[in-house]
Amino acid sequence: MTTATPSTCIIGAGSTGIAVAKALNERGITFDCFELGDRVGGNWVFRNKNGVSASYRSLHINTSRERMEFSDFPMPKSYPDFPRHDHIAEYFDDYVERFGFRDDITFGVGVEHVAAVGDGGFEVRTTDGLSRIYGVVVVANGHHWDPRWPEPAFPGSADFKGEQMHSHLYEDERQLRDRDVVVLGMGNSAMDIAVDASYHAKSTILAARRGAHIVPKYIFGRPMDRESPVNKLPMRIRMPLMQRLLMSQVGKMSDYGLPEPDHKLGHAHPTVSGRILDRLAHGAITVKPNIASLAGETVKFVDGSEAHADFVVYCTGYKISFPFFDPGFISVRDNELPLYRSMFHPEVRNLFFPGLIQPLGAIMPIAERQGGLIGEALLGRYALPPRAQMERDIDRKRAQMRKRYVASKRHTIQVDFEVYMRELANEFEQGRKRAESPGRAVSAFA
Numbered sequence: 415m416t417t418a419t420p421s422t423c424i425i426g427a428g429s430t431g432i433a434v435a436k437a438l439n440e441r442g443i444t445f446d447c448f449e450l451g452d453r454v455g456g457n458w459v460f461r462n463k464n465g466v467s468a469s470y471r472s473l474h475i476n477t478s479r480e481r482m483e484f485s486d487f488p489m490p491k492s493y494p495d496f497p498r499h500d501h502i503a504e505y506f507d508d509y510v511e512r513f514g515f516r517d518d519i520t521f522g523v524g525v526e527h528v529a530a531v532g533d534g535g536f537e538v539r540t541t542d543g544l545s546r547i548y549g550v551v552v553v554a555n556g557h558h559w560d561p562r563w564p565e566p567a568f569p570g571s572a573d574f575k576g577e578q579m580h581s582h583l584y585e586d587e588r589q590l591r592d593r594d595v596v597v598l599g600m601g602n603s604a605m606d607i608a609v610d611a612s613y614h615a616k617s618t619i620l621a622a623r624r625g626a627h628i629v630p631k632y633i634f635g636r637p638m639d640r641e642s643p644v645n646k647l648p649m650r651i652r653m654p655l656m657q658r659l660l661m662s663q664v665g666k667m668s669d670y671g672l673p674e675p676d677h678k679l680g681h682a683h684p685t686v687s688g689r690i691l692d693r694l695a696h697g698a699i700t701v702k703p704n705i706a707s708l709a710g711e712t713v714k715f716v717d718g719s720e721a722h723a724d725f726v727v728y729c730t731g732y733k734i735s736f737p738f739f740d741p742g743f744i745s746v747r748d749n750e751l752p753l754y755r756s757m758f759h760p761e762v763r764n765l766f767f768p769g770l771i772q773p774l775g776a777i778m779p780i781a782e783r784q785g786g787l788i789g790e791a792l793l794g795r796y797a798l799p800p801r802a803q804m805e806r807d808i809d810r811k812r813a814q815m816r817k818r819y820v821a822s823k824r825h826t827i828q829v830d831f832e833v834y835m836r837e838l839a840n841e842f843e844q845g846r847k848r849a850e851s852p853g854r855a856v857s858a859f860a
């Protein structure tokens with residue numbers, strides 16, 4: 415079945431792109447999906463031909479499989495609780511096979527340029543040299559591929575004699591072998607790479623400008639993020655409870671030689687690791703504060719101490735980037751793009767941004783729900799509120815995020831999994847009523 419909906423282009427067939435594609439496909443909405451790589455799964459494809467996957471050989475998910483799987487396609491029970499990247503990539507591939515929309519994805523073709531044309535449509539130019547006109551563009555190009563290097567660069571970094579690399583280019587332990595390695599950061603990339611280095615490098619230093627509450631993968635023998643009645647509690651009650659639980663199970667971060675976090679649990683993106691504390695306890699990793707400067711093959715830290723290093727790995731996060739938009743059209747400022755419900759552009763209403771979130775939880779079930787909302791919008795069964803209402807909501811959310819989270823460019827798209835999932839369900843209802851009200855002034859794409 416096909417419907418008279420606007421023609422739709424989906425950019426990217428990572429887990430977000432395929433979640434939206436599936437939602438459109440099951441509603442009978444046709445679309446073109448362009449994918450730079452030669453298979454689906456984006457970040458989860460190790461050595462992806464798209465050239466931008468952040469995956470490394472030792473990467474496992476840190477959100478458990480039940481938390482991450484799509485609602486109508488469970489991961490195989492034979493999978494462990496925290497599968498490796500290749501299991502996850504295979505799971506996404508099976509999803510596309512099961513729901514039968516692989517032929518709607520054009521592989522090996524990227525979207526180069528998107529420009530608004532005529533009466534609200536878009537001209538989309540692709541790397542195969544073709545340009546096509548679409549009524550709707552779904553942006554699902556991912557937000558973990560454009561490396562954020564330390565800003566500004568550390569003094570002396572231009573003349574440093576050792577190698578400096580961003581974690582995005584980390585592949586496997588061969589890069590670390592027999593080297594004096596400094597890993598900078600306290601996010602999940604830093605944890606994994608420091609652990610790998612602790613087994614393969616000559617020496618490993620973990621340097622950070624602030625501490626983090628390191629959450630283990632298991633508590634009481636169950637994945638930490640598994641469904642539980644506690645998850646239904648408001649965050650202001652849930653987080654202090656979790657913090658007490660962490661203290662009783664793990665102890666203080668300073669017990670492991672780490673800096674104590676300068677914030678409460680839930681006020682920074684979670685750092686999850688089942689292995690780093692063990693490696694610290696074994697003395698396999700030395701902890702330092704932030705880097706102050708580099709010179710020759712020496713790294714100086716802000717406490718005045720120095721260490722020999724021939725390899726510095728900056729695990730300093732990622733930028734949100736849309737290289738196919740002209741800056742005057744859509745631009746990201748300070749890693750932020752103001753979006754209603756974290757996915758709708760208040761001015762360009764036929765441009766959707768699913769997956770542009772950092773949940774305390776997994777992205778995939780959220781992208782699935784966002785896909786449903788996009789599908790309903792395309793069928794005219796969901797309508798957006800007026801622009802002023804969207805902008806008020808965006809401002810309110812932004813203020814809440816700023817108040818709660820540590821000031822850092824990594825905290826511009828944070829959402830709480832359960833809260834945001836509920837918000838999307840409510841939004842669906844409200845948008846349905848708006849769409850059904852006889853004299854509605856605003857369509858999803860007006």
Ligand SMILES: Cc1cc2nc3c(=O)[nH]c(=O)nc-3n(C[C@H](O)[C@H](O)[C@H](O)COP(=O)(O)OP(=O)(O)OC[C@H]3O[C@@H](n4cnc5c(N)ncnc54)[C@H](O)[C@@H]3O)c2cc1C
Pocket residue numbers: 425426427428429430431448449450451454455456457458464468469473474475476477482523524525526554555556557558559603738769775776777778
């Ligand atoms: C190391 C690492 C580990 C992570 N671990 C977890 C985890 O355990 N759990 C979790 O929930 N999240 C995790 N994340 C977050 C990660 O962003 C999501 O898991 C997931 O990859 C998001 O899917 P996506 O489709 O939005 O983006 P991506 O997976 O990045 O997919 C984007 C797709 O778009 C394609 N594309 C990009 N630009 C274009 C273009 N111009 N034209 C055509 N195609 C294009 C790419 O080739 C890619 O296939 C992790 C991130 C990193 C970096």
Ligand SMILES: NC(=O)c1ccc[n+]([C@@H]2O[C@H](COP(=O)([O-])OP(=O)(O)OC[C@H]3O[C@@H](n4cnc5c(N)ncnc54)[C@H](OP(=O)(O)O)[C@@H]3O)[C@@H](O)[C@H]2O)c1
Pocket residue numbers: 474475476477558563564565566581598599600601602603604606622623624682683684704729730731732772820821822823824
């Ligand atoms: N499945 C997994 O196990 C896994 C593995 C890796 C990554 N991931 C996911 O991938 C995403 C990116 O993670 P990430 O760890 O690469 O990045 P990230 O979460 O953005 O963390 C970046 C780290 O670098 C620090 N930093 C940034 N700029 C700095 C500077 N100039 N000087 C010193 N420190 C600086 C940040 O400190 P501040 O907090 O002070 O800004 C933070 O500790 C996250 O969603 C993460 O969960 C998951």
